[in-house]
Amino acid sequence: MKQTPLMKKIEANMQPGVITLHGFLGGDERDLATIIDADNAVVRRLGLTHEQIAARMEELRNGGLKGLGEFIKIESAFEVKVDSVRGKLPCPFGHPGIFAKVNTTVRNLKLDRQITYTLLNSHLIGEHGFYEGKGSPFRLEPGDLIEILEIEGSE
Numbered sequence: 001m002k003q004t005p006l007m008k009k010i011e012a013n014m015q016p017g018v019i020t021l022h023g024f025l026g027g028d029e030r031d032l033a034t035i036i037d038a039d040n041a042v043v044r045r046l047g048l049t050h051e052q053i054a055a056r057m058e059e060l061r062n063g064g065l066k067g068l069g070e071f072i073k074i075e076s077a078f079e080v081k082v083d084s085v086r087g088k089l090p091c092p093f094g095h096p097g098i099f100a101k102v103n104t105t106v107r108n109l110k111l112d113r114q115i116t117y118t119l120l121n122s123h124l125i126g127e128h129g130f131y132e133g134k135g136s137p138f139r140l141e142p143g144d145l146i147e148i149l150e151i152e153g154s155e
């Protein structure tokens with residue numbers, strides 16, 4: 001992916017204090033296009049798409065809503081907790097619409113590992129293939145998501 005003037009503008013939205021306190025890029029020295037390309041390569045190597053990952057994140061979130069802020073068991077292998085905090089965030093890529101601050105925590109009971117993601121994370125992954133920069137508090141490693149949420153491609 002080429003770093004375009006538009007990407008530069010998006011990168012400016014991702015700086016600390018513009019949309020979120022800590023921003024989206026952490027201490028990552030790479031430009032936005034390079035970050036997206038690197039994660040895209042990981043996901044493709046594992047035979048998946050960003051859409052499949054985002055769909056699984058939303059599926060587990062939807063299942064977890066019933067817990068009303070407490071962990072509930074889903075699909076026997078997972079415990080999921082969904083809680084909301086006040087406030088909404090816009091997409092840094094300039095989409096219309098805003099995203100409620102909803103955190104989903106998924107525990108994989110078999111692996112004894114867990115991961116937390118926001119509603120904005122699943123949007124950024126599904127629509128933009130963006131997992132945030134290294135060192136960002138909400139950075140998600142595609143490999144961790146795929147393992148912990150047990151995401152499998154359609155063969």
Ligand SMILES: [Zn+2]
Pocket residue numbers: 091092093094095123124127128
């Ligand atoms: Zn967007």
